[in-house]
Amino acid sequence: MALPPAALLGERRAMDFRLAEEDRLLRAAVRNFVEEQANAVWREIERTGELPAHLLDGLRALGLFGLSIPPEYGGLGLSVVQKAIVHEMMGRGPWGLASFLSVHTGIGCIGIVRFANETQKRHYLPKMATGEWIGSFALTEPGAGSDAGALATTATRSGDHYILNGRKIFITNAPKAHHFFLFARTHNGISAFLVDADSPGLSIGQVFDTTGHRGSDIAEVILEDCRIPATALVGEEGQGFEYAKRCLAEGRTTLAARCVGAAQKALELALEYATTRHTFGQPLVDHQAIAFRLAQMSARTEASRLVVYRSAWLLDQGLPAIRESSTAKLMAAESAWQTVDDALQIFGGNGYIRAEYMIERIWRDLRVARVYDGSSEVQQIVIARQLRKGDLETPWE
Ligand SMILES: Cc1cc2nc3c(=O)[nH]c(=O)nc-3n(C[C@H](O)[C@H](O)[C@H](O)COP(=O)(O)OP(=O)(O)OC[C@H]3O[C@@H](n4cnc5c(N)ncnc54)[C@H](O)[C@@H]3O)c2cc1C
Known part of the structure; x- marks a missing residue:
């Protein structure tokens, strides 16, 4: 097989490692926030285990609570490359803050953006984009971590409702969450649900004392005959x-x-x-x-x-x-x-x-x-x- 013509080979194109101007600005703004504001208070976060309110205001001012949420629901709708830029810069600061944000905007949001119906999106996403509602992702259980498919929490259909029973552990943001993108076993496999934190039968159990990640709480989510409307199912049953x-x-x-x-x-x-x-x-x-x-x-x-x-x-x-x-x-x-x-x-x-x-x-x-x-x-x-x-x-x- 012959090489392409020399004139074509000589053209400089195709691979470009530079960031676009707007991405450089995004990178600089987040880096500045992390270095000037978050890294300035890292010892306070270590001491108190809390994220200071002005840091949450800073995230809000930058629009970062909505970084994965499409603009029509009030978010920034960033590309994955842009999200990587944001998270690389957040990684330079306290990981309690980075983890709080990344669970909310990542596994807490992405499932809703991709798989929820329009009614669910209109209900949850605008308030998640402003940080008024914090999201969480509840998959892991005491007997199902790496082997998450072995989860044992059940969701049993009862008329217009599902009844959830089980226990989730190590759930980031659980004590602050407004709702959980939660996985449970239905009659035909694993299904995904949007479960509000104030649902009857849902309670927060142990809040774990972690080696790092101060300010980002991980906790148990306990479901005891927790009753949620059938409309809380995300997508299709069995596809969770x-x-x-x-x-x-x-x-x-x-x-x-x-x-x-x-x-x-x-x-x-x-x-x-x-x-x-x-x-x-x-x-x-x-x-x-x-x-x-x-x-x-x-x-x-x-x-x-x-x-x-x-x-x-x-x-x-x-x-x-x-x-x-x-x-x-x-x-x-x-x-x-x-x-x-x-x-x-x-x-x-x-x-x-x-x-x-x-x-x-x-x-x-x-x-x-x-x-x-x-x-x-x-x-x-x-x-x-x-x-x-x-x-x-x-x-x-
Ligand atoms: C700070 C923190 C935050 C978390 N946040 C969340 C959250 O928001 N939502 C959520 O659902 N979960 C969350 N988790 C749970 C986390 O995803 C699990 O801890 C992780 O998936 C590992 O599961 P496990 O702890 O049960 O370990 P196990 O599955 O018991 O594994 C123990 C060890 O064995 C290894 N291992 C397991 N199977 C194999 C194999 N087949 N071959 C070789 N090695 C293997 C593992 O890699 C690990 O090193 C969080 C955990 C922590 C610590």
């Missing part, structure tokens, strides 16, 4: 698990973007510390072992960033990205963990003192990225399954 997988697939790419942001922040903090801290008569950064460590942190972070944005771009094109979004999540979470741990090593003993230097908080926050939204093992299961189906390499055309 497909909807859950679709919500999670997009969330993987944006969580991966958040990991890139945290890794980049850790790299910057470590570089600054290594420049000012002296040992053996010279700055740490002048010891080649430290400089090489920083170089590897940078290389890993750049590589993850490219994989993440490629996955986001594929999703925006409506192209298959099952392997790519799992690859983004796996690579970004694992490499960010290595980078953040390397950064803490550069801080020495100072890095391990609680709430002294920011790196210690990032280290605690980041650890769970390898566990939730599909653990690293689950991502490898997904990637390996795709490989066996012949999905070996992302097509270029």
